[in-house]
Amino acid sequence: MSPPRTALLGYALLGLLHMKPSSGYDIRKIFAMTPMGSFSDSPGAIYPALRRLEGDGLIRGKIENGSSLRRRKVFHLTAAGTTAFKQWLNRSVTHENVVRNLDELMLRFSFMEQVTSETAIVRFLKAVQRELEAYIPSLREHLDAHKTVLPRSGRLALESGVRSYETLLEWSKYAITSYEKEVKQS
């Protein structure tokens, strides 16, 4: 009875189908032509994933063969799918997320506007900011502590990681002000 865990690709599909009911082929084109999260556009990934989601009752597909059109199976979210999608979006932001699942965090964020209130988005961003502000100094410490034993390229690689987290922190501040400005205006 425990709900089957959905993989990241599954949530990406839920998000896209929430925006707009689509066929597997539509999704493939999105993954192939936009910078969307480096998901694979291979049919061997997408069609089985759609089938799983349908099996879990989160989406439903309808064959659209109106008159002369090609046979397309267009999927849309069910009520259960919408619920699962929103629950995913509303999960709290953990340290783990920031350390190992940044891609998932960004995917969640990119879909948020469709569903959640602006205050919830700002809450999400502030949680990200908080986690980054806790994590970055510990990375710097690690770098300093191992400065002497690491080869230069190792040090630089770490430095690159730290910088990218710092950039993300700056971005999160920028995104927060961007939303708070909006709230004031309305």
Added chain:
Amino acid sequence: MSPPRTALLGYALLGLLHMKPSSGYDIRKIFAMTPMGSFSDSPGAIYPALRRLEGDGLIRGKIENGSSLRRRKVFHLTAAGTTAFKQWLNRSVTHENVVRNLDELMLRFSFMEQVTSETAIVRFLKAVQRELEAYIPSLREHLDAHKTVLPRSGRLALESGVRSYETLLEWSKYAITSYEKEVKQS
């Protein structure tokens, strides 16, 4: 007869074992305690990977039970392993790498100093720089082109991606000068 393709974890192991012959447990500690590439420290990932590498003849393990020590299996690279490792490091930097396998690129870079000449490292970094300088504008274009249809959070998520690539570009320049300074001094 075609050489079995090694997964990213496999190369991480080759790199670590190249630095210092180690046991599976040593590796697990490294993955658990350092910011190393977000590899899993679970035994179910590491021990089978080591076994595969040994099966492919790239590493060899020796049980080290000198006197009162605990039973440890210490692995070291074979000649074939060293060759495979160097070939991986010397692969050319492709557009694909930059778009989808940044983690692999950084892993390669972090191990380079052990093996390759400084000129080869600079060549690698310049190739990364070149690919980034070609890729970033196309990302910006995509962002501009879809500005109007994307929800704000989608736009911001993309913006975050672009910024992180820009940071990486800055880093690559910094790394290059860091190496070229060194060359001049010696």
Added chain:
DNA sequence: GGTGGCATGTAACCGGTTACATGATTAT
């Protein structure tokens, strides 16, 4: 003598990759 850390392993499961396969429709 029992708890906790050291150390290695296995097995079921799951999902992505790769490659193959099919057929319908549009364009040349």
Added chain:
DNA sequence: ATAATCATGTAACCGGTTACATGCCACC
């Protein structure tokens, strides 16, 4: 007619996750 594109699917393989299992050694 035939090539390209639309559109969906399947199957083998591979490797990571999760969870379980074992035994040794050190310390108190």
